Amino acid sequence: MEDSKILDLYWARDEGAIKETQAKYGGLCYSIAINILSSPQDSEECVNDTYNKAWQSIPPKRPNSLAAYLGRIVRNLSINRWNKNHAQKRFGGTEVLLSELSQCAPSREDVEGEIQSREITKVLNNWLRSLSQGDRVLFLRRYWFCETLNALAREWGTTPNKLAGRMYRLRQSLRIELEKEGIWL
Numbered sequence: 532m533e534d535s536k537i538l539d540l541y542w543a544r545d546e547g548a549i550k551e552t553q554a555k556y557g558g559l560c561y562s563i564a565i566n567i568l569s570s571p572q573d574s575e576e577c578v579n580d581t582y583n584k585a586w587q588s589i590p591p592k593r594p595n596s597l598a599a600y601l602g603r604i605v606r607n608l609s610i611n612r613w614n615k616n617h618a619q620k621r622f623g624g625t626e627v628l629l630s631e632l633s634q635c636a637p638s639r640e641d642v643e644g645e646i647q648s649r650e651i652t653k654v655l656n657n658w659l660r661s662l663s664q665g666d667r668v669l670f671l672r673r674y675w676f677c678e679t680l681n682a683l684a685r686e687w688g689t690t691p692n693k694l695a696g697r698m699y700r701l702r703q704s705l706r707i708e709l710e711k712e713g714i715w716l
Contacts, residue, residue, distance in 0.1 A: 534597040541589040548589075549582050556598060560605040566677035567609040568616075577612055581605040606675070631674075631702060651714055658708045662701075669694075670701050 532551045540548035560581050564574035581604045594600035659667050672678045684691045
């Protein structure tokens with residue numbers, strides 16, 4: 532079913548919207564959650580919570596891209612669940628991802644931080660548009676969809692070490708772009 536028809540079901544408050552969302556985007560949502568959480572049970576809960584949040588927020592929102600909207604919800608829920616599960620613990624997978632990005636994207640939770648977050652978003656979107664399609668896809672799959680270096684390396688026909696170097700150069704490029712725009716770490 533097309534996204535516009537699924538969104539119409541949400542707006543009509545037809546519970547079939549959840550069924551259609553699950554049929555079309557359940558796999559995408561689950562893959563995002565499992566890449567972050569590495570736990571099938573937690574991932575399934577986050578996916579179900581995603582459907583609930585979508586039900587609660589549509590309407591009044593009518594997203595331009597249902598896939599991106601659901602992806603953002605499940606990603607945020609999964610990161611929150613991961614943080615809750617690993618408070619005061621060290622865990623290799625997602626912690627490594629977040630620490631890699633923390634080196635080129637600051638985080639602040641106040642009004643100034645919110646304004647800076649919007650500026651960073653604008654710079655990040657422009658930077659992503661400036662990349663080749665391959666680098667853009669690679670960056671998003673690694674840092675948005677949280678795919679492992681090993682899985683990406685297999686798919687791209689390279690070694691994890693070479694791919695790690697490429698990801699490092701992309702992060703450095705992003706850092707330079709942020710600094711050029713006056714966003715300091």
